[in-house]
Amino acid sequence: MSDPKYAIGIDLGTTHSALSYVNxxxxxxxxTQQSVLAVPQLTGPGTVEDLPLLPSFLYLPHPDxxxxxxxxxxxxxxxxxxxxxxxxxxxxxxTPIRLVSSxxxxxxxxxxxxxxxxxxxxxxxxxxRVSPLEASTRYLQHLRQAWDSAHPEAPFTQQAVTVTIPAxxxxxxxxxxxxxxxxxxxxxxxxLEEPQAALYSWIQGSEGRWRKDVKPGDIILVVDVxxxxxxxxxxxITERDGKLEPHRVxxxxxxxxxxxxxxxxxxHLVARKLAEGGTKLDPWQLRALTYxxxxxxxxxxxxxxxxxxxxxxxxxxxxxxGGSIRTELTRAEVTTFITDGFFPKVEAGARPAVRTRAGxxxxxxPYAQDAAITRHLAAFxxxxxxxxxxxxxxxxxxxxxxTFLHPSAVLFNGGVFKSxxxxxxxxxxxxxxxxxxxxxxxxxxxxxxxxxxxxxGAAYYSYVRRGEGVRIxxxxxxxxYVAVESAMPAIPGMEPPIQALCVAxxxxxxxxELELPGQEFGLVVGEPVHFRFFGSSTRRQDAIGEVLDxxxxxxxxxxxxxxxxxxxxxxxxxxxxxxxLHARATEAGTLELLAVASDGQRWKVEFDVRAEGQ
Amino acid sequence: xxTSNHLPSFWARIPLAFGAFFKTLGDAExxxxxxxxxxxxxxxxxxxxxxxxxxxxxxxxxxxxxxxxPDAALQLLALLQREARLIDFTQESLAGYADADIGAAARVxxxxxxxxxxxxxxxxxxxxxxxxxxxxxxxxFDAAAVRLTGNVVGKPPFKxxxxxxxxxxxxxxxxxxxxxxxxxxxAPAEVEL
Numbered sequence: 001m002s003d004p005k006y007a008i009g010i011d012l013g014t015t016h017s018a019l020s021y022v023n024x025x026x027x028x029x030x031x032t033q034q035s036v037l038a039v040p041q042l043t044g045p046g047t048v049e050d051l052p053l054l055p056s057f058l059y060l061p062h063p064d065x066x067x068x069x070x071x072x073x074x075x076x077x078x079x080x081x082x083x084x085x086x087x088x089x090x091x092x093x094x095t096p097i098r099l100v101s102s103x104x105x106x107x108x109x110x111x112x113x114x115x116x117x118x119x120x121x122x123x124x125x126x127x128x129r130v131s132p133l134e135a136s137t138r139y140l141q142h143l144r145q146a147w148d149s150a151h152p153e154a155p156f157t158q159q160a161v162t163v164t165i166p167a168x169x170x171x172x173x174x175x176x177x178x179x180x181x182x183x184x185x186x187x188x189x190x191x192l193e194e195p196q197a198a199l200y201s202w203i204q205g206s207e208g209r210w211r212k213d214v215k216p217g218d219i220i221l222v223v224d225v226x227x228x229x230x231x232x233x234x235x236x237i238t239e240r241d242g243k244l245e246p247h248r249v250x251x252x253x254x255x256x257x258x259x260x261x262x263x264x265x266x267x268h269l270v271a272r273k274l275a276e277g278g279t280k281l282d283p284w285q286l287r288a289l290t291y292x293x294x295x296x297x298x299x300x301x302x303x304x305x306x307x308x309x310x311x312x313x314x315x316x317x318x319x320x321x322g323g324s325i326r327t328e329l330t331r332a333e334v335t336t337f338i339t340d341g342f343f344p345k346v347e348a349g350a351r352p353a354v355r356t357r358a359g360x361x362x363x364x365x366p367y368a369q370d371a372a373i374t375r376h377l378a379a380f381x382x383x384x385x386x387x388x389x390x391x392x393x394x395x396x397x398x399x400x401x402x403t404f405l406h407p408s409a410v411l412f413n414g415g416v417f418k419s420x421x422x423x424x425x426x427x428x429x430x431x432x433x434x435x436x437x438x439x440x441x442x443x444x445x446x447x448x449x450x451x452x453x454x455x456x457g458a459a460y461y462s463y464v465r466r467g468e469g470v471r472i473x474x475x476x477x478x479x480x481y482v483a484v485e486s487a488m489p490a491i492p493g494m495e496p497p498i499q500a501l502c503v504a505x506x507x508x509x510x511x512x513e514l515e516l517p518g519q520e521f522g523l524v525v526g527e528p529v530h531f532r533f534f535g536s537s538t539r540r541q542d543a544i545g546e547v548l549d550x551x552x553x554x555x556x557x558x559x560x561x562x563x564x565x566x567x568x569x570x571x572x573x574x575x576x577x578x579x580x581l582h583a584r585a586t587e588a589g590t591l592e593l594l595a596v597a598s599d600g601q602r603w604k605v606e607f608d609v610r611a612e613g614q
Numbered sequence: 615x616x617t618s619n620h621l622p623s624f625w626a627r628i629p630l631a632f633g634a635f636f637k638t639l640g641d642a643e644x645x646x647x648x649x650x651x652x653x654x655x656x657x658x659x660x661x662x663x664x665x666x667x668x669x670x671x672x673x674x675x676x677x678x679x680x681x682x683x684p685d686a687a688l689q690l691l692a693l694l695q696r697e698a699r700l701i702d703f704t705q706e707s708l709a710g711y712a713d714a715d716i717g718a719a720a721r722v723x724x725x726x727x728x729x730x731x732x733x734x735x736x737x738x739x740x741x742x743x744x745x746x747x748x749x750x751x752x753x754x755f756d757a758a759a760v761r762l763t764g765n766v767v768g769k770p771p772f773k774x775x776x777x778x779x780x781x782x783x784x785x786x787x788x789x790x791x792x793x794x795x796x797x798x799x800x801a802p803a804e805v806e807l
Contacts, residue, residue, distance in 0.1 A: 044696070046795025047689075050787075069794040079792075094804075295725075312718045316804075320702040321711050326718035 005154040008161045009458025014104045015227030016053040018455035019143045022463040039146045041085030045070035058100035058135050059088035075145040084142045093287045097123045103135035108173035110560045140184035157187040160462040166231045167193035167251035171591040172607035191589030195222035195233035197457030198413035204460045221407035225414040230255040232380045236391050248474035250387040252380045257368035259416040266293040288313045296329040301419035343425045348433035350378045381405045411445040475507035483532035500548040504583035506540045516581040517545045526573035528565040564595050564605045688797040695801045698726025740780030749776050
């Protein structure tokens with residue numbers, strides 16, 4: 001790669017994507033020259049606009065629906081292929097069977113084959129579906145082409161590129177994101193967790209003042225509530241050689257719950273109210289109502305004196321005055337549904353309600369079953385009570401009486417927190433928990449750009465990776481285990497008990513590789529071997545090779561099973577090869593498990609196992 | 615001035631009016647001609663209501679005229695229809711509706727128009743002073759940006775009260791159109807299958 005001119009950051013979001021970039025020649029130390037790329041995209045047939053955000057929607061048009069010339073983009077003159085962006089979103093709202101949305105949530109859905117063409121999942125036979133991987137590839141490709149058409153002097157593939165992922169993504173979803181980037185023509189890509197990106201953006205935006213705002217011993221809680229997902233991370237501020245060094249110590253689980261759920265909840269509430277008055281809404285009107293509810297919610301949450309906010313659902317036909325439906329959203333409704341529904345004041349010991357799911361297969365996305373974000377937050381802090389135990393200088397901050405980890409500062413990210421009322425509610429709730437345990441209240445870190453922070457932070461990370469500015473240390477955020485059958489006599493009618501063998505410890509630094517000691521596996525060449533696979537976000541002490549007999553129900557989370565296949569290159573099919581397992585944290589931010597034979601030959605263990613028959 | 619018996623219809627006047635609006639904003643000479651024209655032109659409003667904007671018919675026939683392309687005007691019209699339902703609203707008869715119903719629809723139109731203006735134009739007041747305050751116009755002031763009314767006599771500096779701050783579009787960001795795109799379809803018919 002020749003020397004890059006720009007450091008590029010891409011926020012590949014559930015509902016919106018964005019690209020930000022730092023001009024390397026104009027930046028020095030913490031002074032950076034940063035911009036956001038206006039992304040050309042179709043906003044209607046034959047109409048191309050440059051917008052700062054690319055809605056992460058893909059529309060698969062019917063061949064007779066629009067002339068190909070009407071779908072032309074600066075880099076795609078004949079308009080071939082699916083449409084990404086604003087028009088995809090607006091068209092798709094009226095023709096949902098051709099709309100791919102939330103591809104990112106599908107990309108980390110463990111219950112489906114993410115390389116299989118399954119989206120839109122309710123499309124009829126004749127629609128050519130795409131895979132979650134393909135949809136993500138399309139968005140990344142659109143951004144690359146937008147860049148290349150705006151910056152022909154600095155080809156995309158020659159720049160330093162970072163793509164963000166939720167901190168809660170498992171190794172399989174991380175690997176798939178990296179694969180999508182490769183398929184989209186990205187040469188070398190680095191992955192960065194979104195809450196870290198938000199903190200980078202805050203550091204960069206403060207122009208050095210962050211050193212006054214935080215001090216060694218601080219624990220920053222990043223609360224990132226996006227359009228479709230909620231993501232938490234804890235970052236401890238340590239000091240090394242007189243310099244502040246942020247240290248990401250914990251990440252939360254994947255919660256499919258975001259701002260869009262809130263707008264939809266309100267729309268259904270208002271629709272029910274209208275239905276009681278005898279007015280039925282069709283899906284088109286319900287969508288218009290959702291937009292109306294979002295605007296009304298934002299206004300009511302911003303203006304404490306407004307008691308209600310009118311909503312008008314425009315008519316579908318051309319009779320606007322005669323056909324529109326007028327209704328309103330009241331403060332009481334917003335308070336009940338949003339403030340108390342999604343951000344209730346709960347005890348620190350509260351935990352999200354879990355219902356057992358009906359049936360074995362899930363056709364849709366596994367949305368969070370408890371809508372209360374504060375309860376998910378309480379569970380996260382409670383689970384991570386020991387997160388800083390090993391970090392130097394934090395031993396006295398946290399003692400055995402504490403029932404949850406005490407953050408000292410909170411950074412918000414995501415459009416939901418444009419409402420100061422909701423940010424205040426979360427702060428108040430956390431500070432109540434801290435007060436009950438006799439701790440100082442946490443403070444809010446202000447001044448974040450809630451929509452573009454992740455893209456900006458990612459670009460800044462691309463820049464600091466080149467050696468300038470502050471870097472957040474982290475390593476892998478979980479430890480990983482495979483199941484091995486324990487040497488116990490079988491009991492009739494019971495599954496043989498399993499033990500968990502740690503194959504990748506917590507906090508592996510990027511670029512490091514560890515060998516699993518002692519244990520050799522005999523693998524048959526050409527025959528896939530499956531392992532049950534587990535991850536833990538709390539077991540920090542387990543070393544590689546450690547075998548667990550018992551673990552708490554919340555400690556180890558079972559993930560998709562993983563698979564090792566020894567390709568028959570240079571060997572006879574059917575031969576048994578003794579291999580050792582290696583864990584490698586790559587520079588790109590993914591985790592790899594490798595089967596290494598005694599002669600040094602290596603095979604990758606696949607996290608994402610293709611479903612049978614695909 | 616206009617002696618033609620081919621008076622443009624209301625719908626033909628909308629693109630003309632928009633063309634005149636942008637030309638007046640963007641072209642000082644043209645604006646000056648309008649100003650000197652025999653018709654008293656009302657101030658161009660920021661949200662262009664179709665009717666009261668001066669039609670180009672009031673321009674003296676002898677002056678060399680530029681032909682405005684209708685595409686930009688049609689594009690704006692399409693945006694105002696898509697976001698604000700402006701054509702639906704103005705095409706509907708108000709007779710028979712209560713003011714409350716009209717008010718509800720007006721919210722859609724108002725919000726949508728505001729969105730179009732916000733997203734596609736940067737509009738700033740020409741004068742930053744509060745309306746009603748005394749202002750002084752030095753010699754060589756921009757006659758296209760400030761219009762003198764009332765007792766217009768004597769020489770600059772002129773002193774007077776600011777009755778309207780004026781608006782200036784400092785940037786216009788209209789979408790780009792595909793070569794084959796037919797801009798005259800400002801809103802396609804919709805057929806649900």
